[in-house]
Amino acid sequence: MVARPTTPELPTVHRTEIDGVPVFWHDQPGRLNASLIFGVGLAHETFLETGITHLVEHLAMRPLRTSRYDNNASTEMLHTSFDVGSNPATVVQHLRRICDSLSDLDTGPLDLERGILMAEERTSEGPGVTSWLPASLWFGNRAYGLAGNVQVATVRASAEDVRAWCARWFHRGNAALVLSGPPPEDLRLPLPDGPRGRPPVAPPFTLPTPATTTVPNGVVGCALVDWTAAMGCATGVLITRLTDRLRHGEGLVYDLGFDHQMVDDRRAVLGFGTDVPDKHASRVVEAIRGELLVLGEAGPRDEELAADRDNLVEQLTEREFAEYRVFDEAMSELTGWSSAAGHQKEVLAGVDPDAVAAAARELAANLVLCAPEGRVPRDLPELPGSPLTPPQGREVKRAFVGSTAPRGLRLVVGEEGLTSYYGGSPVPVAVIRFDDVAGVGVEHTDGQLPILHVSGLHGGMITVRPGDWRGGRALVRELLSRFPEEVRFDAPDAMRLFEQS
Secondary structure, eight states, X not given: OOOOOOOXXXXXXXXXXXXTEEEEEOOOSSSEEEEEEESOXXXXXXXXXXXXXXXXXXXXXXXXXXXXXXXXXXXXXXXXXXXXXXXXXXXXXHHHHHHHHHHTOOOTTHHHHHHHHHHHHHHOOOSOHHHHHHHHHHHOSSGGGGGGOOOTHHHHOOHHHHHHHHHHHSSGGGEEEEEXXXXXXXXXXXXXXXXXOOXXXXXXXXXXXXXXXXXXXXXXXXXXXEOOHHHHHHHHHHHHHHHIIIIIITOOOSOXXXXXXXXXXXXXXXXXXXXXXXXXXXXXXXXXXXXXXXXXXXXXXXXXXXXXXHHHHHHTTSHHHHHXXXXXXXXXXXXOOOOTHHHHHHHHHOOOHHHHHHHHHHHHHTOEEEESTTOSOTTSOBOOSOSSOOOOOEEEOBOSSSOOSOTTEEXXXXXXXXXXXXXXXXXXXXXXXXXXXXXXXXXXXXXSSOEEEEEETTSOEEEEOXXXXXXXXXXXXXXXXXXXXGGEEEOOTTTOOOSOO
């Protein structure tokens, strides 16, 4: 009788507490790496606060930046991390200094850091479409949907705003420390007191799926699903099959991207897609639907399940995986959500193929397929540009001369808000109700009136340039009278589209 192979174990994660901060570590040889993590990121901000956490991060790091040893900081969707790698004495000193900096944040260089962040935004490509598009579909211009948003705080936040944000989130009650080895005996984390933070509570929109929507180029699949071990396996199998078919079999693409973002303890928005010429987009869409249908009906093959497990087994002895395990436990502490350990143990024990097939059917039922106009499936409904009902009103005509608005773009203005359409389609491109405005970017030009970039909480942006529409100057004056000062801001460079009105 052949004995069944034993199930490999996940790397051990140790836990202690220093100065009220939970500390997680693993045993790895080599230099000491440390990440002081705070449970605040982009998703905790409002549209008008977007980028304020990034400002705090830059200001806190300003006194510490050096090339003598590795150090960095980053702001992500649900956390901000201050990282350092060196000998224990240097790590201890760096962590103490970052705590001191956060405890008494120096906002004197705020204007300098505004400029640095705006320059960084101009040169950065930003998050990939598979990251921001799914979140924006289900969350609009709030919480997780802010992934691709312009950093409004760089032009709007005052020194007082930044200090208040730092005091609200950057304290021992909202912190965790990750180490690559046991904590040094002299390690101290002198942070101020504060309450435990939690991820934002932002219920996703109810979207009529499966559906389609248009994007300028490429093909992207988006979905809101239960993120389980079976769903992780299903998406991995799907991406592998699509890569084999579209790259190796048909020569249409080079690779496919995939991303997912947890939005509560069990659900995630996910996106997968690829750049492809418009003429081939329909074939990519057909491949996605076809492979997903087959996977949902027949389930994964034995070798695909084995590959999913073997991939995890191979990672278990790698330093990077041990670091991820410790980080994951720290994030579980900060969010209150389950860690990924349960899913990983399920993969190691063997995922049920019927569960993988069911996950593929769930993915298909919740899928929004995004492709260029005319390349989306005709048998699926088109997803509106907003979950809100379009306001009724008058259609504003495009200017005869000098309009920069795309031909075919239609604008409807009513007492309750604005709606844009394209061509003869009754499905709105964007809906901005006046009682749902997230913010209004005011782009001052050398003309007499500004250009307005109006964003809604439920998603979308409508740009109103006086010269684009007949009666456009009167329209801009009317809109300015409707938007209170507290939602207006000077449009940052990344938002500006024109040189003159």
